[in-house]
Amino acid sequence: MNILILGSGGREHAMAWAVLQNPKCDRLIVAPGNAGIADIAECAALDILDGAAVAAFADEESIDFVIVGPEAPLAAGVTDALIAAGVAVFGPSAAAARLEASKAFTKEICDAVGAPTAAWGRFDDAGAARRWMADRPLPIVVKADGLAAGKGVTVAATLAEAEAALDDIFGGMHGRAEVVIEEFLHGEEASFFCLVDGDTILPIGTAQDHKRLGEGDTGPNTGGMGAYSPAPVMTPQVERRALEEIVRPTMAEMVRRGTPFRGVLFVGLMIEGGVPSLVEYNVRFGDPECQCLMMRLGGQALDLMLACAEGRLAEARVNWADDHAICVVLAAEGYPGAARRGTAIRGLESLPRDSGHMVFHAGTARTDGVVVADGGRVLGVAARADTLAAARDGAYAMVDGIDWPGGFCRRDIGWRAL
Known part of the structure; x- marks a missing residue:
């Protein structure tokens, strides 16, 4: 092919x-x-x-x-x-992709099918948004309604932070000046991935992302500073509840509306006391969760995606090894703000490239034969092993072999599970 x-x-x-x-x-x-x-x-x-x-x-x-x-x-x-x-x-x-392209659309779907999610409001007027927030407990979550490349979400600990996020959105930072505001969900976050071909739903893995910039999950939200798979918080019981209470009703409603979903559904969950609630849907693989899933799936990923595209998911099976994968993101100085571009990255050619070790490029270019930073999140250093601890050690050993003074990473990816 x-x-x-x-x-x-x-x-x-x-x-x-x-x-x-x-x-x-x-x-x-x-x-x-x-x-x-x-x-x-x-x-x-x-x-x-x-x-x-x-x-x-x-x-x-x-x-x-x-x-x-x-x-x-x-x-x-x-x-x-x-x-x-x-x-x-x-x-x-495009009609089915509204599950990610419009956060308000997803919330409306959840309300229609009774899927558990945070209380919410949608606003195109800053004054109305401020009045709604004033009556809600802190922290509170402020989201740009459209696509924002993973950067349109603010978890505001204070009303001043929330109002600053509103100012950014209504000032046009993310395009459309519309906002969804949600009450904060407590618990542990996890990513649940399912292939869907309209009617059939095939779970293909779990992961946990590290969105915050700093160690211990501190600092501003990012597109993701690292991930690992599988996520221990996604027990078989939690997975079953997520499927029956959230994913299946949503997919059935999409069929009922004449816009069946076909592709990968990234189900962002918050889990408290074994009970999952929907944080958001994405309609593609997450980054850096995808790096972990691909390390674990290998060549069968193509077979699964083909079966999904051709409507043959009912006959597809996922063959999992009892293994773990981790991906550590190296970002350029200044990220998640104005990242410094053009800095040289050396030492990559000496690192292993095999089924257990890979460096995936995210924002790179080649100048005069030298790999240089060309984005905010620049590299994803991934490793796979029998245990998460061994995968972590393998990934950080590779990180330490990269000569890039202009980059940085978190040193605690996987800490919740470890």
């Missing part, structure tokens, strides 16, 4: 790495890719938000299967354009 992956981050590098392990893959193109992806696959300059351009490229290159990595092309309708052109694609339609 000729396969095209859309995206340029660590998630897409991990998916490319896994896809290449499957003998079904004859040729792999990633658009636009990055410096690390270019070492293992062809990269192509392509506007991945332009559905017509992606469909035309797929035709020119005789692409058999397209995997859409990030959320923006999904919200822009790239899947719809590919399906109309007769190209098999992994990823939901």
Whole structure:
């Protein structure tokens, strides 16, 4: 098969790495890719938000299967354009992608089916938002309603923090000046991933992300400073409740509305006392959770995504080893604010690249033959082992082999489980 992956981050590098392990893959193109992806696959300059351009490229290159990595092309309708052109694609339609593209839409779905989630309000007026917040307990969660690349959420400990977040959103920082405000959910957060082909739901793994910038889960929210899989808090009982009380009712409601979901559903949960509540849905793999899942799934990831795209999930099975994976994110100085770009990263070529050790590139470029930082989250150092402690040790040993004075990482990824 000729396969095209859309995206340029660590998630897409991990998916490319896994896809290449499957003998079904004859040729792999990633658009636009990055410096690390270019070492293992062809990269192509392509506007991945332009559905017509992606469909035309797929035709020119005789692409058999397209995997859409990030959320923006999904919200822009790239899947719809590919399906109309007769190209098999992994990823939901634009209508189904509203589960991520609009936080208010997801909340309305939850209300319609009685799925447990935080009390909420949606506002396009700052004054009304402030009045609603004034009567709620702190902390409180303020979210930009549209896509915000993982940066549109503020967990405000004080009313002043919440009002500052409102000022940012209504000032246009994240595009649409609309906000969803939620009461704070207490407990432990986890990520639950399911493949869905409309009717059939296949759980494919759990993970726990570390969103806060600093060790001990302190500091501002980020796109994710590291993750590990599986997440111990996701017991079989919790997983069963999440499926029956949240995922299945939501997917049934999407079918009822004439917008069935097909792709990977990333279910963000808060778990307290063994009871899960929905924090949010994403309609693609998380980053850096995807790096952990791909390390554990390997080549079967392609078979599973193909079965999902072709409506064959009912016959698919996930073959898990009794193992653990971890991914430590190295970010550029200044992140999550203005990250410093162009700093040289050395030592990568001396690190192992095998089924238990990989460095996935997220925001890199190559200048005069040298890998340089070209984003905020730059590298994802991933390791897999029989125990989480061994995986952690393997990942940090690789981190210590990277010569990059312009980067930093958290040293406590996996601390909740360990």
